[in-house]
Amino acid sequence: MKNIRNFCIIAHIDHGKSTLADRLLQITNTVADKDLLEQTLDSMDLERERGITIKSKAIQMQYVYNGENYTLNLIDTPGHVDFAYEVSRSIAACEGALLIVDATQGIQAQTISNLYQAVDHDLHIIPVLNKMDMPNAMPEEVEDQIIDLIGCDRSDIIRASGKTGLGVDLILQKIIEEVPPPVGDPEGPLQGLIFDSVFNSFRGIIAYFKVVNGEIRKGDHVKFVNTAKEYYADEVGVLGLGLVPRDVLKTGDVGYIISGIKTSKEVKVGDTITHVKRACAKAISGFEEVKPMVFAGVYPIDSEDYEDLRSSIEKLQLNDASLTFLPESSAALGFGFRCGFLGLLHMEIVQERLDREFDMDVITTVPNVPYLAYTKKGELIEVHNPSGLPDAGILDYVEEPYISAQIISHSDYIGNIMTLCLNKRGELVKQHYLTTDRVELVFDMPLAEIVFDFYDKLKSISKGYASFDYHTTGYRLSKLVKLDILLNGESVDALSTLTHFDNAYSMGKRMCEKLKELIPRQQFDVAIQAAIGSKVISRETVKALRKDVTAKCYGGDISRKRKLLEKQKKGKKRMKQVGNVEVPQKAFLAVLKLD
Amino acid sequence: MAGVYLHIPFCFTLCGYCDFYKSTKLDKMDQFQNVLLMEMESRSVDFRFPIDTFYVGGGTPSLIAADFYQKLFSLLHKNFNCSVNMECTIEVNPDDISEDYLHALKNAGFNRVSIGIQSFHEQDLRQMGRRHNAQQSMQAVALANSCGFSNIGIDLIYGLPWSTEQFFEKNLQIVKDLPIQHLSAYHLTIEKGTGFHRLKQSGKLTEIDDSRSLREYEMLCNEVEKMGMQHYEVSNFCLSGYESKHNSSYWNGVPYLGLGPGSHSFDGKKRRWNKSDLTLYNKGNLDLIFEEEVLSEVDFFNEQVMLGLRTSKGISLTEMEIRFPHYYLDFLKRIDKWIHRNNLVVTNGFITCSESSWFVVDSIIEDLFVV
Numbered sequence: 001m002k003n004i005r006n007f008c009i010i011a012h013i014d015h016g017k018s019t020l021a022d023r024l025l026q027i028t029n030t031v032a033d034k035d036l037l038e039q040t041l042d043s044m045d046l047e048r049e050r051g052i053t054i055k056s057k058a059i060q061m062q063y064v065y066n067g068e069n070y071t072l073n074l075i076d077t078p079g080h081v082d083f084a085y086e087v088s089r090s091i092a093a094c095e096g097a098l099l100i101v102d103a104t105q106g107i108q109a110q111t112i113s114n115l116y117q118a119v120d121h122d123l124h125i126i127p128v129l130n131k132m133d134m135p136n137a138m139p140e141e142v143e144d145q146i147i148d149l150i151g152c153d154r155s156d157i158i159r160a161s162g163k164t165g166l167g168v169d170l171i172l173q174k175i176i177e178e179v180p181p182p183v184g185d186p187e188g189p190l191q192g193l194i195f196d197s198v199f200n201s202f203r204g205i206i207a208y209f210k211v212v213n214g215e216i217r218k219g220d221h222v223k224f225v226n227t228a229k230e231y232y233a234d235e236v237g238v239l240g241l242g243l244v245p246r247d248v249l250k251t252g253d254v255g256y257i258i259s260g261i262k263t264s265k266e267v268k269v270g271d272t273i274t275h276v277k278r279a280c281a282k283a284i285s286g287f288e289e290v291k292p293m294v295f296a297g298v299y300p301i302d303s304e305d306y307e308d309l310r311s312s313i314e315k316l317q318l319n320d321a322s323l324t325f326l327p328e329s330s331a332a333l334g335f336g337f338r339c340g341f342l343g344l345l346h347m348e349i350v351q352e353r354l355d356r357e358f359d360m361d362v363i364t365t366v367p368n369v370p371y372l373a374y375t376k377k378g379e380l381i382e383v384h385n386p387s388g389l390p391d392a393g394i395l396d397y398v399e400e401p402y403i404s405a406q407i408i409s410h411s412d413y414i415g416n417i418m419t420l421c422l423n424k425r426g427e428l429v430k431q432h433y434l435t436t437d438r439v440e441l442v443f444d445m446p447l448a449e450i451v452f453d454f455y456d457k458l459k460s461i462s463k464g465y466a467s468f469d470y471h472t473t474g475y476r477l478s479k480l481v482k483l484d485i486l487l488n489g490e491s492v493d494a495l496s497t498l499t500h501f502d503n504a505y506s507m508g509k510r511m512c513e514k515l516k517e518l519i520p521r522q523q524f525d526v527a528i529q530a531a532i533g534s535k536v537i538s539r540e541t542v543k544a545l546r547k548d549v550t551a552k553c554y555g556g557d558i559s560r561k562r563k564l565l566e567k568q569k570k571g572k573k574r575m576k577q578v579g580n581v582e583v584p585q586k587a588f589l590a591v592l593k594l595d
Numbered sequence: 596m597a598g599v600y601l602h603i604p605f606c607f608t609l610c611g612y613c614d615f616y617k618s619t620k621l622d623k624m625d626q627f628q629n630v631l632l633m634e635m636e637s638r639s640v641d642f643r644f645p646i647d648t649f650y651v652g653g654g655t656p657s658l659i660a661a662d663f664y665q666k667l668f669s670l671l672h673k674n675f676n677c678s679v680n681m682e683c684t685i686e687v688n689p690d691d692i693s694e695d696y697l698h699a700l701k702n703a704g705f706n707r708v709s710i711g712i713q714s715f716h717e718q719d720l721r722q723m724g725r726r727h728n729a730q731q732s733m734q735a736v737a738l739a740n741s742c743g744f745s746n747i748g749i750d751l752i753y754g755l756p757w758s759t760e761q762f763f764e765k766n767l768q769i770v771k772d773l774p775i776q777h778l779s780a781y782h783l784t785i786e787k788g789t790g791f792h793r794l795k796q797s798g799k800l801t802e803i804d805d806s807r808s809l810r811e812y813e814m815l816c817n818e819v820e821k822m823g824m825q826h827y828e829v830s831n832f833c834l835s836g837y838e839s840k841h842n843s844s845y846w847n848g849v850p851y852l853g854l855g856p857g858s859h860s861f862d863g864k865k866r867r868w869n870k871s872d873l874t875l876y877n878k879g880n881l882d883l884i885f886e887e888e889v890l891s892e893v894d895f896f897n898e899q900v901m902l903g904l905r906t907s908k909g910i911s912l913t914e915m916e917i918r919f920p921h922y923y924l925d926f927l928k929r930i931d932k933w934i935h936r937n938n939l940v941v942t943n944g945f946i947t948c949s950e951s952s953w954f955v956v957d958s959i960i961e962d963l964f965v966v
Contacts, residue, residue: 523936523938523955523958543805545805545955545958546805546806546808546809546954546955547782547805547808547809547812547954547955548954548955548956548957548958549782549829549953549954549955549956549957550784550829550957551781551782551783551784551829551830552781552784552830553829553845553846553901553902553905554842554845555600555845555851555853555858555859555860555861556615556853556857556858556859556868558845558859558861558866558898558901558902559859559866559868559888561901562894562897562898562901565897565901565957565960565961565964566897566964566966568961569961569962569964569966570966572961573966
C-alpha cells in the first residue's frame with residue numbers, strides 16, 4: 001500500500017492534459033510508442049475531436065524509483081461543468097492531483113472549481129506549468145496566479161511540456177515523493193468507491209472503483225450499498241491499457257469489477273461496494289443521485305423512426321447513466337422522448353452521438369430547466385416541459401433552479417460581462433482580482449438564463465478569454481410564464497417555451513422574427529404569433545408566395561426543370577407539416593440561437 | 596406523330612435575358628450548315644416516326660439565307676415520312692425580315708413564323724439588347740401577314756425591372772390590333788450565364804417583386820382573353836386551332852428529333868441532347884456530339900405531372916392509372932389537398948391547374964412529384 005499513488009489531473013480544456021498524460025504513459029512503458037494513438041485516454045471519437053474528456057477513465061502505471069517499484073494510478077477527470085459530480089467522485093478516489101495550467105493562457109474558471117474540490121478532499125496538489133515550449137508562454141505571470149491560488153512556493157511549480165517531454169520525469173518523481181500513499185484499513189470490511197463505469201457490449205457494465213478499506217477477491221458476493229443490489233464479482237482487476245484481471249484488489253488499489261450488470265442505471269457513480277457478509281457500517285459519504293438539469297424533446301424527423309430512436313437512446317443510456325428519457329408526444333412532431341441532460345454540452349453530445357453512432361436524424365426542441373410548481377392545494381409538481389405547467393387557475397407559485405456562476409476573465413472585459421450577467425437576471429456576489437489584470441466574478445443566476453446562448457455570448461464579448469463554471473445552489477421563486485408560438489392560429493407545442501415574465505416580450509418578439517426568416521413562403525400568408533395564454537404579444541407574417549413558375553418549358557428544358565424541382569422537393573422532405581404550414585427542421589433548433 | 600427541331604446557334608449580338616445556346620462567331624456558320632445537313636440525314640435512319648411538325652429555332656435562324664432552308668426542306672422530305680399538313684415554323688427577328696426573305700421562306704416550305712418581338716418600347720428593347728427598334732416591332736407582323744403567312748406568332752417578355760405595369764399594358768394594347776394567331780408571353784427569368792445574371796450579381800439589376808409580377812400576369816390573362824385567345828399553356832396563348840403543334844408535342848410526350856448543337860431529342864424512352872459546343876459539332880463526328888439518359892418510371896411520372904399541369908388540357912387520370920399503377924393511388928391522395936384549395940380542378944377525367952394558380956404551379960408540381 002505504501003508504494004501506491006493515486007492521483008488525478010485538474011486542467012482546463014486544451015491545457016494539454018491528455019498530451020501530458022500520454023507522455024507519462026510512455027515514460028512508464030505502460031503504452032508502447034506504436035500504440036500511442038494520440039491522446040490514449042480520450043477513447044471516444046467525439047472526445048478526441050472536441051479535445052475534451054467526456055467520461056473519466058483510469059489507467060495504472062508501474063515505475064521504478066530509487067530501486068523501488070511503485071504503482072501509479074492516474075484517474076482522468078471529465079473537463080466540463082456538466083460533469084462536475086463525476087469529477088468530484090474521481091477526486092475523492094485520489095490522494096494527489098496534478099494542477100496543469102497552460103503557460104500561455106493562465107488559470108481558467110473550470111480549473112479553479114475543480115481545484116477547490118481537490119483541496120476540499122485534502123489532495124496534495126502538484127502545480128505544473130504546461131506548454132512551456134510555446135513561444136508565447138508567460139511563465140512568471142501564470143506562476144503568480146498559481147501561487148496566489150494555492151499559496152505554494154515558486155520553486156514548487158514544475159515547468160513542463162507534454163509536447164517535448166520537458167519536466168515529465170520530475171512530475172513522476174514528485175508524485176512518488178509528495179503524494180501520500182492511500183490510507184485505509186486493510187483488515188476492515190470492504191468499502192469500494194465507484195467513480196465511473198463503462199459499457200462493454202460483450203461484458204456488460206464495467207465499474208471502476210477504488211478500494212478504500214478491506215479487500216475484494218474474484219468470486220466474492222458483493223452489494224452496492226445505495227442501490228442495494230447484490231452481485232458476484234465475476235472478474236476484478238486493474239486498468240492497464242486494457243483490463244488486467246487479478247485475484248484480489250487490496251486497500252488503496254484502483255481497479256474494475258465485472259459482475260454481469262447489463263445497464264448503467266444500476267451502477268451509480270459515488271456508490272459503495274461492500275461484501276454481503278461482513279458489510280461495512282455505512283456507505284462512503286458524498287453520494288448523490290445525478291439529476292438532469294436540462295430537458296428537451298427529442299423527436300425523429302421521420303415519425304416511422306420512433307422505435308429506432310427508442311432503441312438508440314436505450315443503447316446510449318447503457319454507458320451514459322446520466323441521460324434520462326420518457327416518452328412524450330407533440331401535435332407538431334409526433335411521438336418522441338423528453339430527455340434529461342446534465343447540461344447543454346451533454347445535450348449536444350447526446351445529439352451528436354445519436355447522429356454518428358446510430359444514424360438518427362432528430363429534432364431537438366427548445367430546452368428548459370426543471371421547475372417546481374406548487375398548486376393552491378399545496379401539491380408539488382416537477383415541470384420538465386412547457387405542457388407540464390399547471391393551469392393558471394390551480395397554480396400557486398413556481399420556483400426555478402439557481403446557480404452560482406463563476407467567471408474568470410481579463411479585467412478589460414468586466415464591464416461587458418457585468419452587463420451580460422445582469423441582463424440575465426444575475427446578481428453579483430463576489431469580485432476578486434486573481435492578479436492585477438485577471439478577475440474572478442461570481443454571480444447568483446437562474447440556470448434557465450444560461451441554457452440559451454449564454455456561453456456563446458460570454459465568449460464573444462470577452463473575445464474568447466472568459467472562462468465559466470457553475471454549480472447549482474437551489475431553487476428560488478420565479479415569475480414563470482408559458483410562451484406559445486402560433487402558426488396561422490394553431491399553437492405549435494414544439495415551439496412553446498417556459499420563460500421568465502420579464503423576458504417573455506423580447507423573447508416572443510425575437511422568436512417571431514427568427515421564424516419569419518426560417519419559414520419559407522407558402523401558398524398562403526403564414527401568421528406567426530407569440531402569445532402568453534390568450535394574449536398575443538408579437539406578430540409577424542410570412543407573405544404568400546405569389547410567383548413560382550418556370551416561364552418556358554420546351555424540349556431542352558424538360559429534364560433540367562424536372563431535376564431542379566426534384567432536388568427542391570428532396571430538400572423539403574426534412575420539413576414538418578404543422579397544421580397546413582411547412583416548417584423546416586432548422587426552425588425548431590434556430591430558436592435556440594436568438595440574437 | 597413526331598417533330599423535328601433544328602437549332603441554329605448563331606446570333607449577331609447577344610441579348611441579356613437569353614440562355615439558349617448560341618455563338619456570335621458567324622464565321623463558323625458555313626461548316627455548321629454542312630454538318631447540320633449531314634446530321635439530319637444520319638439521324639433519320641433511326642428516327643422512323645411520321646413527321647407532323649418541323650421547327651427551326653435559335654439563336655437567330657433568320658441570319659441564314661433562304662436557299663439553305665430550301666435545301667433543308669428537300670433533305671427533310673427525302674429522308675423522313677412527312678405528313679401533308681406538316682406545321683413548319685421558323686423563328687425570325689423583326690429586323691431580319693424583308694418581303695423577299697419572307698416570300699422565300701414561304702416558298703421553301705415554312706407555313707408559320709414566330710417573330711421575336713419581346714416589346715414595342717424602345718427602352719425595353721435597348722435594355723434587353725435587341726437589335727430592332729419599336730417601329731420594326733410593329734412592321735414585322737404586318738409584313739409577315741402581307742406576305743401570306745396566316746399563322747403568325749410573336750414573343751413578348753414582361754416583368755421587366757426597368758419598366759412599369761403601364762408600359763406592359765401598352766404593349767398588350769398594341770398586340771390587340773395585330774393580325775396574329777399566337778402569342779408567347781414570358782415573365783423575365785434571370786438565368787445563370789446570361790448578361791442579366793451578371794448584372795444581378797453586381798447589384799445593377801433587381802428582379803421585380805412578386806406582387807407586381809402577379810399583377811402583370813393577371814393583366815396579361817385578362818387582355819388576351821378579350822382578344823379571343825385561349826390560354827393553353829403557362830406562357831402560351833392562341834386563337835382557336837392555332838396552338839403551336841410543335842411545342843405541344845413537347846408537353847404531350849410526343850417524340851422529337853433535335854438537330855444542331857444544344858438541341859434535345861426524345862424517342863419515347865430516352866432523352867438525348869447534343870452538347871452545347873459548336874466547335875465540337877463542326878468537327879462533324881456525329882458519334883461524339885451527344886449524351887443521353889434513359890428515363891425511369893419515376894422520371895416519366897414526374898415529367899407527366901410537370902408537363903401536364905402546365906397545359907390547359909391537363910393530366911388524364913385514365914392515362915395516369917394505366918401508365919403508373921404503382922403511384923396512382925398516392926397521386927390521387929396528394930392532389931386532394933390542391934383541389935380543396937382550388938388550385939387544381941378535375942373535369943371530365945382530367946386534372947388541370949386553374950389559370951390563377953398557374954403562376955405558382957411549380958410548387959404544386961413539386962408537391963406531386965415522387966422522389
